[in-house]
Amino acid sequence: MPATEPVRLGRKRALPSCPNPLFLKWLTELRDEAKEKGLKIQYTYQKVQRMYVLPCKTNKHQHILSDQGKDGGGDGGRKKKREYVPQKRSGGYAVLLTLYKETQVPGSKGYMFKMELQAEAQHLCDKSFTAPDLGSKYTAWSSVSTLIQKNLVIKTHNPARYSLTEGGLTLAERLASAEQTNTDGDREAVRSELEATEEDDAVSCDVDDVRSSGKPQDSQTTMTTSRKPNAExxxxxxxxxxxxxxxxxxxxxxxxxxxxxxxxxxxxxxxxxxxxxxxxxxxxxxxxxxxxxxxxxxxxxxxxxxxxxxxxxxxxxxxxxxxxxxxxxxxxxxxxxxxxxxxxxxxxxxxxxxxxxxxxxxxxxxxxxxxxxxxxxxxxxxxxxxxxxxxxxxxxxxxxxxxxxxxxxxxAVKNKCQTVREVFARQLMQISGLSGDKAAAILEHYSTPHSLLTAYEQCASEAEKEKLLSSIRYGKLKRNLGPALSRTVYQLYCTQGALT
Structure with a gap:
């Protein structure tokens, strides 16, 4: 009969049911809170509760717990906010690159107007900046509002001027660097293909023929890339x-x-x-x-x-x-x-x-x-x-x-912001017999309604007020406006009651 092991008598030391009770309490609270909100991160918290069975002495050890981050914070399971990067060949991508290239030009004014920005950025974008696609009401220009919201582009003045912020300049510089890398890679690939093609053609051609065929034989192509002596x-x-x-x-x-x-x-x-x-x-x-x-x-x-x-x-x-x-x-x-x-x-x-x-x-x-x-x-x-x-x-x-x-x-924009001088000119031209030349002559002496009313107040009598504009000369022949037209303008701007 084999010898049996001696039986040990005495009390067994009770082991704690949870090695990390404080962290477990935190995780339970976070799990319950996420569960109430219906967030999927509740399953992550539940998984972390069973992940590590050894006791954590300090919160520096908490980074061992899965998906809890290295900073020991309670919200380490939340995803970090991704940086906004516009898709290649999109409207935002083209606008950022165009504004960045503008800043690299010596003596650049540092901003661009809408029309010139659209014209310069169009070749970098697959969609049109002016006309929406069929069945859509959005154009590539619609992405500019997103760039402004992301604090990448700033819009100032009227008419609007668009320029890059510091964050936009940094992002645009990275996009330009990536674009240059891709362009260089494409050029290398095309150069390799051309060299391979020339080697294949050299089998059936003389050396003189290869040297003389540096340009395509079809010189009548209609594409501007083959014949463009003047960019204008x-x-x-x-x-x-x-x-x-x-x-x-x-x-x-x-x-x-x-x-x-x-x-x-x-x-x-x-x-x-x-x-x-x-x-x-x-x-x-x-x-x-x-x-x-x-x-x-x-x-x-x-x-x-x-x-x-x-x-x-x-x-x-x-x-x-x-x-x-x-x-x-x-x-x-x-x-x-x-x-x-x-x-x-x-x-x-x-x-x-x-x-x-x-x-x-x-x-x-x-x-x-x-x-x-x-x-x-x-x-x-x-x-x-x-x-x-x-x-x-x-x-x-x-x-x-x-x-x-x-x-x-x-x-030819019709809704451009007009100055007081331009509105005053439009008012004058509504008077019968007051042409553009006559209105321009009046504006040379009185550029705003306020200056004209001030001149009327300085006149001593009604007769002097009525003849204030009569001696103003207009047109190439330098004729006078005349007393009749001067009286009409005076009555329009100085009559207190209704015009008769």
Whole structure:
């Protein structure tokens, strides 16, 4: 019979049921609180309660507990807030990079206006900054509000100026660095492919043939990447004529009638784009042809120059109403502000219905395509005097100077913040017989209503007040305004009761 082990007699020391009772109490409270709120983190707290069975002497040992963080805090299980980083090729991504590149330019003003920011950032974004996608009301510009909320971009002044904050500058610098790295990687890949292709072609070619084939044989390509001697010019064949339709003509009102216009243009094969136009309902632009870039959903948007043709579509009753209330004159002034060659004598084309309107626009598009097919287009700002000379004109080649669409549309904004001087000029021009030249002459002496009223108060008699403006000269011939017009202005601004 084998020897048995001696039986030990005595009391057994009771072991604590929980090695970490204080931490267990905290975790239980956190678990119950999370359970009441319906948070999934309750399961994490429950799991941590059974994770570590050895006693923790200090809260420095608490980081051993799973998912509780290294700082020993009770809220270590909560997720840290992720840093906002805009998606590549999105609107916010393009805006940050564009503002960052602007800050890197020597002598930069440090901010950008909306129109120039949209124009410069468009090639970095897959979506349009001006026109929403089909079935959506948002554009790429909508993401700017998110950048402002995240304190990455700051908006100041009126008109609005957009600039980067310190946080936005740091994030944009990282995005630019990543973009440069990707670009360098793509260039290396393309260079490797070209070298491999040249090695394959060298098997069936002489050395002289390889040396002479440094450029593609097809030199008649229509993409601007192969022929772009001047960044301010669009050579023949490097652009296409496109009709721009104001989005008001396709939305609101009689939806069926306005959609019929779009369908007619599509049926006629017209190349058109729907966007917001600040002047006119239809106009034509010369859009630069740009080759698609590998890895991008959409091809970069080329430059756009506005042709000297604008169409304002009106019904007869609407035309009569606009003449009566002065909107017709305001629209003519809007066109004159953007194209100085237009003075008056607008051509009126009468059409019966929407189908005839679409037919007229189709014919005009084809006519302009043929008219500009052999012309070199020069991008020129409205701030420069004259058309200026060009190499094409010196060589006898047909060319013309046009304004960019971004500058054209920005210069025709109707809801821009107006100064007191501009509002005063509008008031004066509402008086019968007081033209723009006469209003400008009055503004040279009295730029605001307050200055004019002050001058009236300094006059000694009523007769002197009525003749205050009569001797002001206007126009090229320097004629006097006359006593009749001066008396009318005085009665308008100084009559206490109702005007008779």
């Amino acid at each position: 010019c669009l050579l023949p064949g490097t652009y296409e004529i496109m009709l721009c339709v104001d989005f008001i003509e396709t939305t609101g009102g009689s939806h069926h009638r306005k959609q019929e216009l779009v369908k007619e243009l599509q049926r006629n094969g017209v190349n058109f784009d729907i966007r917001k136009l600040n002047v006119g309902d239809f106009l034509w632009v010369a859009r630069e042809k740009v080759a698609p870039v590998a890895g991008q959903l959409r091809a970069p948007v080329g430059r756009e120059l506005v042709l000297d043709y604008i169409v304002e579509r009106k019904r007869m009753d609407d035309l009569c109403g606009s003449i009566i209330d002065g909107r017709f004159r305001e629209q003519k002034v809007g066109v004159q502000c953007n194209h100085s060659i237009v003075v008056d004598g607008f051509f009126v084309k009468r059409v019966q219905d929407v189908r005839e309107s679409a037919a007229y626009l189709t014919i005009m598009t084809r006519f302009l395509t043929k008219l500009y097919q052999n012309r070199t287009l020069i991008c020129r700002s409205r701030e420069l005097e004259g058309d200026g000379g060009s190499d094409e004109e010196e060589r006898g080649l047909p060319s013309c100077s046009l304004m960019s669409f971004a500058e054209f549309n920005h210069g």
